[in-house]
Amino acid sequence: MKAIKINSADFESVLSPLEADVLKILWPNKKLKVRDIYSALTPNRKVALSSIAVILDRLYQRKIVKRECETGRGGMRYIYYPVKDRKQFEASVVEETVNQLINRFGHTAVSYFNERFAKK
């Protein structure tokens, strides 16, 4: 059985590495354009501007980020910002994971959690 990897630095169990990097730039509560996020990411990794745009749109479709339209001199742009801060997002990942375990394993999962937290 594949273990669920929840690394405190990344969220690769629920997000792709690029999605995780994009979100880390947006936390806490920054409002940024696609180009701003691209500029922040490119020193550390090789990525295309279009890929950032796709990732942000996917995060928007999954309601992890929201976006507004801003009219500027060059036309209109999207401004993206996270729906939840990092702690809230982590809490929602944990909650979703626990719910999935309980849905999948039922009493076995509940019993395990009881024993685990009783020992703690």
Added chain:
Amino acid sequence: MLEFFWSDLTRFLQNPAHIFIVATSLVLAVLVLLISSVTLLHVKKRAMLLYTHVFLLIFPIIYFLFSVTCKYMFTHCGRQEFIFYITMLSAITALFTGIIFAPIIFVKWYKRQAIILGDSANPLVAFVRKQSVKMGITAATVYVIDSANPVAFSYSMLKSKIFISIGMMDILSKKEIEAVLLHELYHIKHKSGLLKHASHILRVASPIAAFTVPAHDLDREEMAADAFAMHVQKTDKHLVGAIRKVEEFLHAQNRCARDETR
């Protein structure tokens, strides 16, 4: 069921006058199609010929339905038959009208959701107006579509319009956006949208179209629009950059969709 239809059709085809009209319509349809493939014709004329070809193909059906409907209406018998034929006639007429006016409906739908990109204080709007004056066409209104997908298209049947998505503006530089706008302005000047629409209808409605080559006409229009943009900007760098970024977006989108299904 519908036995009356086959007997009406047989009677219809036994009348020499009807056969003459149907045959003439089909021959004219082929002739019009052949004339439309002459490359020297203006794009707008070729589009009109394609619409005429589709109409001439459908005309025998409309003529048949119209004549039997009138027969049942004026002889006051066969109420069921009359209702059947009037329904078929109305449906085909509505379908043909809908297909012809589809671009207008399509553009109105997009307009309702799009935002006009301000006035000439906006550099993109000022650019479109300046280039329109140089090209001798009425300045197109620029509409912005709220979508992350990089799309741009134009419409030139009544008042010219250019639609461009926010996603397109997010990933392209100013010069690359201008290259896209120049490409669309070329289509507006040469009414290429009409040819594109007529070709789409043709492929669906006309079996004879399989033997013609309208597809490469559209490619020629696209290449001419690209060449125009490169000529005005005196370089291909911006247009090539725009095309590359849009393709990268689509590849990234497909890759993400594939990863999700694994």
